[in-house]
Amino acid sequence: MTMTSCSLVGGDDDGAAGGDRETVVLVVHDSFALPEDLVADFEKKNDLTLEVRKSGDAGELTNKLVLTKSNPVGDVAFGVDNAFASRALDEGVFAAADVDLPAGADAYDLPGDDDHALVPVDNGNVCVNVDDTYFAKKKLDPPATFEDLTDPRYKNLFVTPSAATSSPGLAFLLATIAEYGDDWPAYWKRLMANGTRIASGWTDAYQVDFTQGGGAGDRPIVTSYDSSPAFTVPEGGTTSTTSALLDTCFLQVEYAGTLAGGDNPEGAKKVLAWLVSPEVQAALPDSMYVFPVADGVPLPTAWATFAKRPTAPKTVDPDEVTAQRDAWLREWTDLTTR
Numbered sequence: 614m615t616m617t618s619c620s621l622v623g624g625d626d627d628g629a630a631g632g633d634r635e636t637v638v639l640v641v642h643d644s645f646a647l648p649e650d651l652v653a654d655f656e657k658k659n660d661l662t663l664e665v666r667k668s669g670d671a672g673e674l675t676n677k678l679v680l681t682k683s684n685p686v687g688d689v690a691f692g693v694d695n696a697f698a699s700r701a702l703d704e705g706v707f708a709a710a711d712v713d714l715p716a717g718a719d720a721y722d723l724p725g726d727d728d729h730a731l732v733p734v735d736n737g738n739v740c741v742n743v744d745d746t747y748f749a750k751k752k753l754d755p756p757a758t759f760e761d762l763t764d765p766r767y768k769n770l771f772v773t774p775s776a777a778t779s780s781p782g783l784a785f786l787l788a789t790i791a792e793y794g795d796d797w798p799a800y801w802k803r804l805m806a807n808g809t810r811i812a813s814g815w816t817d818a819y820q821v822d823f824t825q826g827g828g829a830g831d832r833p834i835v836t837s838y839d840s841s842p843a844f845t846v847p848e849g850g851t852t853s854t855t856s857a858l859l860d861t862c863f864l865q866v867e868y869a870g871t872l873a874g875g876d877n878p879e880g881a882k883k884v885l886a887w888l889v890s891p892e893v894q895a896a897l898p899d900s901m902y903v904f905p906v907a908d909g910v911p912l913p914t915a916w917a918t919f920a921k922r923p924t925a926p927k928t929v930d931p932d933e934v935t936a937q938r939d940a941w942l943r944e945w946t947d948l949t950t951r
Contacts, residue, residue: 636662637880638687640872642674642780643667643816645692646900651892659883670814671780671867672697679704682873689881691734691869691888694780696787698723698731698868699935707731707870708878712885715894717908721866724931731868734888735903738839738862738926739784741771744825746854747833756834758860759792762804769808772822773836776945779814780865785836786945787934788863791927801948811949825855840902843919853919862923867903 634656645667656663666687668674675697678690682704693701701707702723707730714732721733741762748755756767774782790797810832812818820826823835825845839862842853869888871881887893894905898913912920 634660634662635877635880636664637689637877637884638664638666638875639884640666640668640674640678640687640690642671642692643669643814644901647893647896648900651896654892655884655887659880659887661880661883663884670774670778672778672783675701678706678872682706685872685875687872688875688877689869689871689884691867693731693868693870694784695723695864695866695868695931696780696783696934696938699725699931700938701870702726702730703935705873708873708875710871710882710885712882712889715889715891715907718889718906721906723866723868725935731870732885732889733906734867734869735897735901736864736866736906737903738857738923739781739788739836739865740839740857740859740862740923741785742823742835742837742841742855742857744823744833744854745856747824755856757858759789759800762809762834763800763807765807767807767834769810770832771804771808771834772810772812772818772830772832774812774815774818775949777942779812781815781818781836781838782811783938783942784863784865785861786941787929788861788927790941791863791929798944798948801945805949805951838902839922840898840904840916840920842921843913843915844902846915846919857921859921859923862926864926864928866906 652663668677671692671694675693678701709728709730710732712732718733721736723731743755756762761767762771773785776782776786789800793800810822812822818835819837821828822830822832824830824833839857842855842857845855846853869885871878875881894907894910897903897905898916
């Protein structure tokens with residue numbers, strides 16, 4: 614199983630136009646990855662050089678965009694998600710966009726984004742995942758619910774990304790808030806008392822600490838995605854080694870937008886249109902392990918069997934997220950660092 618994101622920094626001139634063509638700077642989170650031939654095709658068709666700048670997790674990316682809004686670090690940004698997006702909008706990070714969306718994408722419009730500054734690009738559910746081989750070997754039933762994670766049978770087995778710096782981490786926090794309401798701090802006290810480990814981001818949690826993440830991890834329970842089990846099918850195998858706990862999921866939508874005050878707004882608009890094009894939408898599952906927002910995009914065969922989606926993901930009112938996010942994060946940080 615390989616769930617690593619390839620580095621994509623800058624596009625080479627594919628023999629077209631020499632070195633004098635314009636550059637458009639796309640600021641992204643660290644998990645951004647698209648096939649090099651797709652990037653080269655975009656550059657050739659638009660006579661642009663695409664320079665990609667990675668800026669940490671979605672939370673770090675959002676913070677950086679806000680802090681640099683008076684001197685934008687690029688022309689267009691991708692990777693701000695529905696948990697962080699309102700902060701960027703409130704701070705005036707993005708200019709209004711005018712991009713034709715594919716059929717189905719409007720279902721993922723960000724509530725409150727009346728100027729349509731943010732273009733939905735992909736979606737996925739953040740869910741607790743388990744290493745089924747670990748629990749089979751231990752002859753122990755895997756957990757199934759949030760409350761199970763506080764059971765002493767699963768002590769020191771769970772790792773989750775930080776809610777303060779990681780969008781999956783924040784999504785998991787929001788899922789617990791949806792589940793427990795105002796009692797969420799008491800739940801997190803129980804969770805931390807049961808040996809939960811907080812990792813800096815999804816990459817460390819999944820690829821370093823998770824027992825099926827490809828490293829030498831020692832935690833068989835992790836916060837990841839509903840698509841993750843499709844990537845843990847052994848070569849030649851017919852069964853995934855992992856499962857997503859579908860009662861613990863929170864829908865995450867990732868957006869792209871033109872940065873207000875960027876040097877190349879026309880190039881930025883072309884990037885937005887490219888990100889929702891059929892070619893990029895079709896590449897998203899294999900490149901970034903997320904679902905496209907466009908209707909009718911073929912999915913990898915394994916996803917039909919192993920990337921099961923929850924029927925009723927947890928939700929929190931977007932206005933409440935906007936109003937309470939900073940306070941929730943302060944309280945969460947206090948609870949998890951004691």
